Amino acid sequence: MDFQTRSMRLNNARRNATNYLVTGLSVLATLLVILPLVAILFYLVFKGARSLNLAFFTHVPAPVGQSGGGMANSIVGSGIILLLASLLGVPIGIAAGVYLAEFGRGRALATAVRFTADVLNGVPSIVMGIAIYSLIVMQQRHFSAFAGGVALAIMMVPTITRTTEEMLATVPHSIREAALGLGVPKWRTAISVSLRTASPGIITGCMLAFARVAGETAPLLFTAFGNQYWSVNLNQPIAALPLQIYVYAISPYDEWHRLAWAGSLVLIVLIMVSVTLVRIYANRGVLKGGS
Amino acid sequence: MGVGILVENLNAWYGSTHTLQDINLHIPANHATALIGPSGCGKSTFVRCLNRMHETNPIARATGTVKMGDLDIYKDASPVEIRRRVGMVFQRPNPFPTMSIYDNVISGLKLNGFRNRRILDETVERSLRQAALWEEVKDDLKKKSGASLSGGQQQRMCIARALAVDPEVLLMDEPASALDPVSTSKIEDLIFQLKSQYTIVIVTHNMQQAARVAENTGFFLNGKMVEFDSTHKIFTNPRDKRTEDYITGRFG
Numbered sequence: 001m002d003f004q005t006r007s008m009r010l011n012n013a014r015r016n017a018t019n020y021l022v023t024g025l026s027v028l029a030t031l032l033v034i035l036p037l038v039a040i041l042f043y044l045v046f047k048g049a050r051s052l053n054l055a056f057f058t059h060v061p062a063p064v065g066q067s068g069g070g071m072a073n074s075i076v077g078s079g080i081i082l083l084l085a086s087l088l089g090v091p092i093g094i095a096a097g098v099y100l101a102e103f104g105r106g107r108a109l110a111t112a113v114r115f116t117a118d119v120l121n122g123v124p125s126i127v128m129g130i131a132i133y134s135l136i137v138m139q140q141r142h143f144s145a146f147a148g149g150v151a152l153a154i155m156m157v158p159t160i161t162r163t164t165e166e167m168l169a170t171v172p173h174s175i176r177e178a179a180l181g182l183g184v185p186k187w188r189t190a191i192s193v194s195l196r197t198a199s200p201g202i203i204t205g206c207m208l209a210f211a212r213v214a215g216e217t218a219p220l221l222f223t224a225f226g227n228q229y230w231s232v233n234l235n236q237p238i239a240a241l242p243l244q245i246y247v248y249a250i251s252p253y254d255e256w257h258r259l260a261w262a263g264s265l266v267l268i269v270l271i272m273v274s275v276t277l278v279r280i281y282a283n284r285g286v287l288k289g290g291s
Numbered sequence: 292m293g294v295g296i297l298v299e300n301l302n303a304w305y306g307s308t309h310t311l312q313d314i315n316l317h318i319p320a321n322h323a324t325a326l327i328g329p330s331g332c333g334k335s336t337f338v339r340c341l342n343r344m345h346e347t348n349p350i351a352r353a354t355g356t357v358k359m360g361d362l363d364i365y366k367d368a369s370p371v372e373i374r375r376r377v378g379m380v381f382q383r384p385n386p387f388p389t390m391s392i393y394d395n396v397i398s399g400l401k402l403n404g405f406r407n408r409r410i411l412d413e414t415v416e417r418s419l420r421q422a423a424l425w426e427e428v429k430d431d432l433k434k435k436s437g438a439s440l441s442g443g444q445q446q447r448m449c450i451a452r453a454l455a456v457d458p459e460v461l462l463m464d465e466p467a468s469a470l471d472p473v474s475t476s477k478i479e480d481l482i483f484q485l486k487s488q489y490t491i492v493i494v495t496h497n498m499q500q501a502a503r504v505a506e507n508t509g510f511f512l513n514g515k516m517v518e519f520d521s522t523h524k525i526f527t528n529p530r531d532k533r534t535e536d537y538i539t540g541r542f543g
Contacts, residue, residue: 105349106349172385174381174383174385175385175387175388177344177347177381177385178381178385178386178387178449178452179387179398179402180344180347180374181342181344181374181378181379181381181453182374182375182378182398182399182402182452182453182456183371183372183373183374183375183376183399183403183456184371184398184399184402184403185371188402188403189402192402193387193402196389197387197388197389199389
């Protein structure tokens with residue numbers, strides 16, 4: 001009896017120790033994940049915040065040799081390219097994901113689409129830039145915001161498609177049956193029931209894809225090209241934050257280096273703000289108390 | 292008003308498994324009909340053939356005739372039309388988790404493009420009253436998610452949702468098997484009241500339940516219908532030895 005209680009106590013101590021060890025390791029891993037993000041943000045603020053002033057947001061870049069100037073055209077340009085990329089990439093990506101999850105089960109076309117999406121996801125972004133360069137820029141004989149948007153859209157599609165498919169797969173079959181049993185056609189069930197139920201996860205996927213392409217430089221080098229002047233014309237070369245940061249960062253001038261830091265800070269903050277806004281908007285109207 | 296169902300030579304398969312074999316049966320209008328039998332005997336498959344839900348499974352198929360009144364449901368109509376006329380309540384409550392109570396009840400109409408506000412409001416109240424849930428939820432219709440209700444309330448909401456599209460037949464596949472005794476008795480009361488307006492087919496594992504709510508009972512075993520008769524006859528004086536063995540608890 002005495003022996004038994006003692007061994008039970010020992011076992012308990014061991015279980016508790018293991019519990020603390022595993023919990024501690026998870027916390028440590030979490031910190032390791034957060035650390036680089038916090039470090040980057042701090043470093044950007046440290047290096048870039050001083051160069052941020054009103055002119056940065058209202059002026060176009062100053063010519064070589066003159067001081068001052070800003071990135072207003074790059075901020076607007078990035079906004080235009082990303083809007084175009086999202087308008088093209090999000091609907092196509094989601095539609096393909098719905099096909100894979102709701103209609104294509106076990107079909108050869110679905111297998112092909114899934115495989116293509118996975119390969120496309122692994123294509124280096126510079127290759128995507130060259131591909132769009134030969135497909136659009138060479139045909140049109142000029143760089144354009146449109147070509148940049150298409151390049152980024154194609155990079156968004158595979159992530160969105162696969163996330164959509166996986167999120168739809170987590171929607172319980174019983175919910176689809178509930179809709180079908182009410183005489184709702186299958187396409188309507190897929191859109192109004194399955195897709196709507198899976199939408200929080202799908203929105204996360206879209207935001208991931210958005211954030212990933214928002215900082216892309218390589219595919220824009222050959223497509224949007226960059227622009228030192230104001231342009232909001234889709235058919236003309238357009239400025240973009242990553243491109244401007246790239247140009248400034250490889251320049252020999254100290255002031256341009258500081259502007260590059262400031263541009264990086266603005267880029268990261270803009271990505272964080274847009275992701276947060278979409279999340280807030282998407283969570284509006286979600287009813288409390290649901291599971 | 293309900294409508295009677297005539298089933299002739301119904302056979303159903305899942306892949307190569309022959310789950311229903313030569314079922315012949317007349318389900319009278321405006322009565323409750325119970326289907327009993329051990330697990331895997333084909334009762335669920337049978338009711339799923341009555342609203343063509345069976346064929347939503349890609350490896351499933353069915354042959355034979357099912358007539359609702361004069362309508363041959365496998366020849367004269369599309370599955371979508373049939374399912375609007377034959378409502379279904381499933382074993383586990385399956386509310387739409389993103390929708391409010393109101394939207395859940397009205398989903399059959401809304402998802403089919405129906406938009407008239409006044410009629411929608413009236414239908415929600417009527418259906419929830421029919422399902423004996425109105426008093427409990429009338430204050431949070433649009434505030435609460437359907438998934439936030441208790442299991443028993445969710446199931447009554449699912450019944451209201453099925454009734455909202457004004458079906459003629461109501462199929463219930465073990466509607467109370469996931470519920471506590473109090474919720475179960477509420478569902479049974481409901482069946483008792485609803486059968487004057489709808490033709491009800493209820494699959495159940497609970498023989499007392501069959502005896503309480505249904506005028507007629509069919510006993511299924513291994514994909515065949517062994518016996519179909521008035522509930523009283525089935526439970527007191529069955530013709531078939533296998534029925535007697537099952538209801539006296541000798542197997543199953």
